[in-house]
Amino acid sequence: MEKSLVEVDGLNAFYGNFQALKDISVDIPETEVTAIMGPSGCGKSTFIKCLNRMLETIENARIEGEVRIDGKNIYDPDVDVLEIRKKIGMVFQKPNPLPMSIRENVLYGPKIHGFTKDMEETLEGSLKAVGLWNEVKDRLDISAFQLSGGQQQRLCIARALAVEPRAILMDEPTSSLDPTSSKRIESLIRDLRDIYGLTVTVVTHNVHQAKRISDYTIFLYVGELLEHGVANKIFKKPKRKRTQKYIEGKL
Numbered sequence: 001m002e003k004s005l006v007e008v009d010g011l012n013a014f015y016g017n018f019q020a021l022k023d024i025s026v027d028i029p030e031t032e033v034t035a036i037m038g039p040s041g042c043g044k045s046t047f048i049k050c051l052n053r054m055l056e057t058i059e060n061a062r063i064e065g066e067v068r069i070d071g072k073n074i075y076d077p078d079v080d081v082l083e084i085r086k087k088i089g090m091v092f093q094k095p096n097p098l099p100m101s102i103r104e105n106v107l108y109g110p111k112i113h114g115f116t117k118d119m120e121e122t123l124e125g126s127l128k129a130v131g132l133w134n135e136v137k138d139r140l141d142i143s144a145f146q147l148s149g150g151q152q153q154r155l156c157i158a159r160a161l162a163v164e165p166r167a168i169l170m171d172e173p174t175s176s177l178d179p180t181s182s183k184r185i186e187s188l189i190r191d192l193r194d195i196y197g198l199t200v201t202v203v204t205h206n207v208h209q210a211k212r213i214s215d216y217t218i219f220l221y222v223g224e225l226l227e228h229g230v231a232n233k234i235f236k237k238p239k240r241k242r243t244q245k246y247i248e249g250k251l
């Protein structure tokens, strides 16, 4: 097994009295792509929100258990939440650029975190990493909303990269995009791992996508972790009947 970046240990998550995650323990290997699969409502979004303390932004939500990054529980009282969210960035289903220019979107994070690095370098590097630089370098000051959906999603990934995270969490990042834009995001996810050494965790309920992009796969089912491990193995010969059915699209 690879070295893990995140260790989840006995994680329970609740919305009021409803338990959305049940006793999840799993490791997320460092510098690998992990896909989180499972039917709608099984807790995929809830799970990734627990990994960078986003869950507590939802009223009524509560967690038990530990999530350790580099061995330190991110729910310890002395932990700086902003620092965690900087280390573990997030990209959502629908592209959500800030109502600002392309430049300001990318540099927003580095500015609030007081980065002292050359901002123009950060801007160019982040946009190049997502393959957007050549498309936008002559119009960095136009509103981000003038970009296409696929470009906006890549901009959101650039914004996450600009604060130099260790990992990026993505919640169905291609489900609102056309097939061509989706393919671009998929190959970008592989590049983030291969070229930039990032740990990427992607929620998807597209089994084919999970197969194409993931090194490790986690299968959730009604709040429980049914199966996890090396993606090849899971897709070839899952241990559980339910996983098999899900992979075959019969669930």
Ligand SMILES: Nc1ncnc2c1ncn2[C@@H]1O[C@H](COP(=O)(O)OP(=O)(O)OP(=O)(O)O)[C@@H](O)[C@H]1O
Pocket (backbone or CB within 6 Å): 015, 018, 020, 038, 039, 040, 041, 042, 043, 044, 045, 046, 047, 058, 060, 205
């Ligand atoms: N804010 C909330 N308040 C109450 N219940 C919630 C809330 N958010 C999610 N839930 C419930 O928690 C469970 C898990 O939801 P979650 O959004 O994590 O599922 P998911 O696997 O991401 O589903 P989908 O594939 O549809 O996005 C569901 O039963 C859902 O109804």
Ligand SMILES: [Mg+2]
Pocket (backbone or CB within 6 Å): 044, 045, 046, 171
């Ligand atoms: Mg979801």
